Every structure is written in structure tokens, then in C-alpha cells.
Amino acid sequence: MPKETLKYTNDEVTVVWKPKLCIHSTICWKGLIEVFNPKERPWIKMDGANSEKIIEQVRKCPSGALSYFLNAEAPADNNTADKVVAESANMLTVEVTPNGPYLIKTECLIVHSDGREETKTGTVALCRCGSSANKPYCDGRHRKIGFEG
Structure with missing residues (x-):
């Protein structure tokens, strides 16, 4: 079973990777x-x-699986997995990706069918193809099944 969160660091920046959020876009x-x-x-x-190049590339991650924080600005409680650098916290953007998931960019509340509530910050990728094993989230299976839409 994969770890929930992995961190990679240099002297200036730490990249946080959440494998469960990855939609395998290959952009990184x-x-x-x-x-x-x-x-x-x-x-x-x-x-x-x-x-700078690492940060620029991490910001392109469409699913939010990759995020970063500057080591000099790390939170005191060191709970860095919850810190996501968002482009705009005031505007909700929903992007329908070609042959892929819905990308919701901002903070949003997900209410699951069993009533559980979960707040997501940054980018959330929601399944459009119906084949994800991690619904409502995208797990990249749209590529395997040849989803078009």
C-alpha cells in the first residue's frame, strides 16, 4: 500500500507528493x-x-498531487502535507480536461454519498469517465480505457 504523503527536499524547498491524488497526467x-x-x-x-524550476513545474500539476513549501516558511507544527500553494483562493475554477477529469481549482467541500465531508484545497481532480477506483476522485484510468469526452 502506498504512503499517503511523501516529501522530497533540498535546502530551499520541499516538494510534497500525495500518490493517491495523482492522475498520471505526465506533466511533471x-x-x-x-x-x-x-x-x-x-x-x-x-x-x-x-x-525556481522545481516550483514552476510543481505549480503545473493538474491534480494537486504535487505541492511545495519553502523551507524557510515551514509551519511550526511541521504539518506540511496540508499546505498547498494555490494560484487564487477567491475564485472557483472548474476545468473540463479533454478526455480526462474535471479539475476544480480552489478550496472546496466534497460531500460523499455516505455523508462524509472533506475539504480539499488547491486542485481536485474528479472522475468523469466512471472507471476510477478512487471515486469521486480521478485515478488516471480514463487513459487506460480510452475515455473520450
Whole structure:
């Protein structure tokens, strides 16, 4: 079973990876293979680029599986997994990705069918294809089944 949260750090920045949120868009490694290489272990190599390039690439993650914090600004309780750098906290954006999930960008409340409530911050990827094993969240299976829409 994969860990809930993994952290990779250099002197300036820490990248937080939440595998369960990953929709396997490939944006991270196609944009910066020197840092994000799924064929290597560990797959994130913080010495592969400077901190600015790493931050720029992490911000492109469509699912919110990758986030970061500056080490100098780390919260005192060190609960860094909950800190996500959001582009705009005041505006809700819902993006329908071609042949992929709905991307909701902001803070939102998810109410599950069993009544559980969960607040998500940053980007949330919701399944559109119906095949995710992690509903209501996308797990990337739309690519495996050839979903179009």
C-alpha cells in the first residue's frame, strides 16, 4: 500500500507528493525529467534543477498531487502535507480536461454519498469517465480505457 504523503527536499524547498491524488497526467516528468523521473527511485530528485524550476513545474500539476513549501516558511507544527500553494483562493475554477477529469481549482467541500465531508484545497481532480477506483476522485484510468469526452 502506498504512503499517503511523501516529501522530497533540498535546502530551499520541499516538494510534497500525495500518490493517491495523482492522475498520471505526465506533466511533471515531461516538463522536468531531470527532477521528476518515474523510471528512477526515488522518482523525485531535488538536485536535478534549481528551486525556481522545481516550483514552476510543481505549480503545473493538474491534480494537486504535487505541492511545495519553502523551507524557510515551514509551519511550526511541521504539518506540511496540508499546505498547498494555490494560484487564487477567491475564485472557483472548474476545468473540463479533454478526455480526462474535471479539475476544480480552489478550496472546496466534497460531500460523499455516505455523508462524509472533506475539504480539499488547491486542485481536485474528479472522475468523469466512471472507471476510477478512487471515486469521486480521478485515478488516471480514463487513459487506460480510452475515455473520450
